[in-house]
Amino acid sequence: MPYITDTQLARVQGVMNKAKDKASKARAKAQEKMGDVIATGEAVGAAAAMGFIRGKMEKDGKQFVIPGTTIDIELLVGLAGVGSAFFDLFGKYDKDVLNMSNGILAHYSGQVFRKFAVSGNFAAVAGVPGIGALGAGDNFDPVSYNPTQFASPYADPVAAALASSGV
Numbered sequence: 001m002p003y004i005t006d007t008q009l010a011r012v013q014g015v016m017n018k019a020k021d022k023a024s025k026a027r028a029k030a031q032e033k034m035g036d037v038i039a040t041g042e043a044v045g046a047a048a049a050m051g052f053i054r055g056k057m058e059k060d061g062k063q064f065v066i067p068g069t070t071i072d073i074e075l076l077v078g079l080a081g082v083g084s085a086f087f088d089l090f091g092k093y094d095k096d097v098l099n100m101s102n103g104i105l106a107h108y109s110g111q112v113f114r115k116f117a118v119s120g121n122f123a124a125v126a127g128v129p130g131i132g133a134l135g136a137g138d139n140f141d142p143v144s145y146n147p148t149q150f151a152s153p154y155a156d157p158v159a160a161a162l163a164s165s166g167v
Helices: 006-057 073-086 091-119 132-138 157-165
Strands: none
Touching: 006 073, 006 091, 073 091
């Protein structure tokens, strides 16, 4: 009956240890990547949910602000989430709250700067009526608006003065 020598056994054990090490590293990398996928899903999901809520709340030209203020609710929710994660208010869920807050703040900043690009006016309220789909009920289409037309599609005092003066 053939026997394995100590040298051959050591080689086999070395190969097996290398294989186990590679498998362990592959599992760790997969878990890390899965964490990235989860973080992306949380951010996108929170942004989508906030966009939906904002759309429902802004019906009929209303703004998504704290009543009696000009503080945008979406900005407040995003910053509150970042602050809560910073102060460890949600314990093991802090990372999840931070991911969702990042998504909400990205959604908010995208709306603010989209509005700025279209109107030329910067405001901290993101979804005010008059910006394409965000204000569908006010008949403003930024693609078809000609800045030289006399009848402005939104409250523009200069265009209104020109139109009423007969120019």
